[in-house]
Amino acid sequence: MEQQLKDAMRSRHTVRKYKDQVLPDDIRTSLENRVNDLNGRLGLAIRLISSDKDPLNTMGKFFLGGKGVKNFFILASESSKQDESLGYASADLMLFAQTLGLNTWWIGGTFNKKYIAGLAPDKNVVGIVVVGYGEESGKPHKSKPEDKVSSYSGDAPEWFKNGIEAALLAPTALNRQQFNIAGGGNKVRLTYQDGFLGAVDKGIVKYHFELGAGRENFSWE
Secondary structure, eight states: OHHHHHHHHHHOOBOOBBOSOOOOHHHHHHHHHHHHHHHHHHTOOOEEEOSOOOOSOHHHHHHHOOBOOOOEEEEEESOGGGHHHHHHHHHHHHHHHHHTTOEEEEESSSSOHHHHHHHSTTOEEEEEEEEEOBSSOOOOOOOOOGGGTEEESSSOOHHHHHHHHHHTTSOOGGGOOOEEEEEETTEEEEEEOOSTTHHHHHHHHHHHHHHHHOGGGOEEO
């Protein structure tokens, strides 16, 4: 599965237009099992909503071109102190969905918050991840040069380089990539600029770096 997730990391791109196609029972069950595992390990309250109404507001659809949204994860927790964990979990869900032949779209603002709040009452909701069969596979996003987001004390080992490459593939709010990853020996420190969805983005980047670098090769500071 790890290699499948790595392959998915390179093939996953944002997709905003979806086919009017119901998720097969086995696919939906696999997604729900993944959600349950993440909720149990990380103490979250993520939900999969399947074949529901379109949660995007009219303005969001107009500006972002959303179409055919039927299935989505609600990224929810008990507290805003868990935002980084929600980002981490959302990265896993997006790549896992990609391994199942699905496409995804991370949305942090342009959805009907009142409607979503009704589906996750009294929860901290940071966004939703649309999932389904896309009308196309999406396009790669632009990335910053590696030396603008990372540094290493001495000659960087291959695992660190692989981790940075993976981190630059991570989706972040407005594609800002406002993170810095510094390494030395087998220690790595990840910092992210404060701001809109900053903690969530940090979790997404953290997941990608771990997948690319190999968790066995380093420890976080």
